[in-house]
Amino acid sequence: GAVVSQHPSRVICKSGTSVKIECRSLDFQATTMFWYRQFPKQSLMLMATSNEGSKATYEQGVEKDKFLINHASLTLSTLTVTSAHPEDSSFYICSAEDRDGGGNSPLHFGNGTRLTVT
Amino acid sequence: QKEVEQDPGPLSVPEGAIVSLNCTYSNSAFQYFMWYRQYSRKGPELLMYTYSSGNKEDGRFTAQVDKSSKYISLFIRDSQPSDSATYLCAMSGQAGTALIFGKGTTLSVSS
Numbered sequence: 035g036a037v038v039s040q041h042p043s044r045v046i047c048k049s050g051t052s053v054k055i056e057c058r059s060l061d062f063q064a065t066t067m068f069w070y071r072q073f074p075k076q077s078l079m080l081m082a083t084s085n086e087g088s089k090a091t092y093e094q095g096v097e098k099d100k101f102l103i104n105h106a107s108l109t110l111s112t113l114t115v116t117s118a119h120p121e122d123s124s125f126y127i128c129s130a131e132d133r134d135g136g137g138n139s140p141l142h143f144g145n146g147t148r149l150t151v152t
Numbered sequence: 153q154k155e156v157e158q159d160p161g162p163l164s165v166p167e168g169a170i171v172s173l174n175c176t177y178s179n180s181a182f183q184y185f186m187w188y189r190q191y192s193r194k195g196p197e198l199l200m201y202t203y204s205s206g207n208k209e210d211g212r213f214t215a216q217v218d219k220s221s222k223y224i225s226l227f228i229r230d231s232q233p234s235d236s237a238t239y240l241c242a243m244s245g246q247a248g249t250a251l252i253f254g255k256g257t258t259l260s261v262s263s
Contacts, residue, residue: 068250077255
């Protein structure tokens with residue numbers, strides 16, 4: 035089945051530094067990828083929609099200058115948390131739709147990245 | 153009122169029990185309904201995917217969608233300790249668009 039790979043799985047960084055998270059579709063092409071954030075015991079909250087070759091669309095309340103998204107190819111999207119603060123500590127998860135799934139394919143998720151900002 | 157409501161539990165059952173999980177929603181435009189299983193510190197894993205109303209069965213899992221009541225269910229038969237996880241319902245109005253998730257129900261199956 036479709037596989038979405040996310041890297042790194044866990045990262046600890048100091049406050050003020052930037053962290054890049056990669057999301058790759060391994061066996062399919064993804065025109066659209068989604069970035070979610072999940073706090074402990076909470077549901078997944080959509081942060082932004084990443085479209086290959088164009089600017090990402092951010093949800094209300096998500097700072098686009100803080101969470102930089104780049105979707106440079108049909109198999110790779112990156113999320114960079116800039117000038118990270120402790121309140122950015124969370125579980126970040128990407129998902130992707132198989133472009134050739136006939137428009138009726140479910141979203142597949144990466145295994146998430148646990149970010150801890152100290 | 154949130155778009156998707158899901159009782160977070162926790163729900164504890166003995167091995168072999170039938171488990172019933174459900175979600176209600178308010179947006180009548182939702183047409184695609186999914187159930188994901190999430191183990192601790194892992195990404196969601198797709199279990200069931202249903203379009204519009206009806207039932208779908210896959211092994212020990214059965215998904216039901218009742219659009220008239222805006223109510224979806226996931227049944228797990230012969231539950232196993234390995235089924236212990238958080239189960240998230242998710243839905244969307246169009247294929248390939250971002251999903252709206254429920255809060256997740258934590259299930260514990262004891263042997």
